[in-house]
Amino acid sequence: MPLPSQPLRKLGFLTIGLFDGDDPRRGHESTLEIIELGEQLGFDSAWLRHRHLQYGISSPVAVLAAASQRTRRIELGTAVIPVGWENPLRLAEDLATVDILSGGRVNPGVSVGPPMHYDQVREALYPDTADAEDFSYERVRRLLDFVRGKPATDFSGVEGFEVFSDRVQPHASGLGRRMWYGGGSLSSARWAGEHEMNFLTSSVVKAQESEDFAQVQLSHIRAFRAHHPDGDRARVSQGLVVIPTDGASPEQRAKYEEYARKRLPRTAAPQGPARLMFAPDLVGTSEQIAEQLYAHAAFREIDEVAFALPFTFDHEDYVQILTDIATRLGPALGWRAAG
Incomplete structure (x- = not known):
């Protein structure tokens, strides 16, 4: 556990990549600049959230491809890709x-469940198979098999x-060990462990066995x-908003x-039918x-973090926050900048 005498090992950050619908390039460019800054400041990783039919990054894999050509060292992750929208x-x-x-720096984080607002998007997303789609853990298991090199077909060889190939190409050696599951429940934590994934735990969990956020998160870890x-x-990475x-x-x-004051009331008690708890x-x-x-009981159990940047702040705010995290907060937690 990262006590003052046992330092934080990996420091990352997470951004949603908001943009103006009338000028989307500026927002995407801002996200790439923030990732570049993160590498310059010595962060170990940068992570992208995923948003569909909103003004946030809808294609994090494409953005990470661009980031991979503008950075050399920093690890690049997704937190998380909802695979209900994807063909594994x-x-x-x-x-x-x-x-x-x-160069082997991608850390894909994924989650399961029906796409958000599925009743409204099902005809656009799966017009012929909406009722047959499987949004369970099985969808992630299929993805893991393909990433880890298991056959996708019984045909291979030369035709004309x-x-x-009978497996996904290119095959990225090592990527299978860098797959993460973003979970907020005991069942997700157990499933991720059983399938040898890494585990992303965020500022949202389900109040199942307790209404103490830190204790619930600790039980998941x-x-x-x-x-x-x-x-x-x-490996476990914690993603609180700091x-x-x-x-x-x-x-x-x-x-x-x-910003924090307006969001504080939701932390007082579990929210909605899913009994979601917010840190x-x-x-x-x-x-x-x-x-x-x-x-924080759960923080003391981990040695990796991907601190989440607030959704609605401006570029200069993110520059200040990341600079303070890398130069002041990280060292206060015993972390040492990479590079």
Whole structure:
């Protein structure tokens, strides 16, 4: 556990990549610049959220392909791709291609379940098979098989002038070990462990056995590792929202505090039929945030993080927040910049 004497090993960040619908290039370019900045600051990883039919990144794999050509070291992840929108074989091809282009730096995070607002999008997404689509863990298992090189067909060999493979090409060696599952429940944690994935846990969990966020998240981490062949060495990354204010202007500090204040009520009790629990956003100096993290039972169980950037902030806000995380908060947690 990352106590002050046992440092945080990997530091990453997560962004949604918002853009203006009338000028989408500017927002995508901002995201790429933020990833470049992350590499310059020594972050270990940069992660992209995934949004469909919204003004956020709808194709993170394509954006990561662009980022792979503008960076050399930083790992590039998705947190997460909802595979209900995807064909597992085609997704496996795209992920492997970008992993090859990046030199083996892609960390795909995925999740299961029906697409959001499925009743409204089913005819556009699956006009002929909407009632037959399987949105269970089986969809991820198929993706894992394809990524890990299991046969996709019983045909291979030469046909005329063309050569065919029975598995997804290109095959990206090592990508199968860098697959992550984004889960907020005990069942997801167990399934991810049993299938030898890595585990992404965020600022949202399901209140199943408790209404204490940190204890629920801790139970998921321990369940994942209990079911993973690597046990306590199995990789877990925590993704809380942290907003250090060390280098912020007075106007930025006021903006950040108001953002967190408006979101705080949802953390008081489980929300909706799924009983979702949300972690409070951590706003303050790096010293204050480090103290709060060390008091967090789940944080003490991990040595990797991908801190989530707030959705609605401006580019200059992200520059300040990332700079403070890399130069002040990270060192306060014992982390040392890569490169």
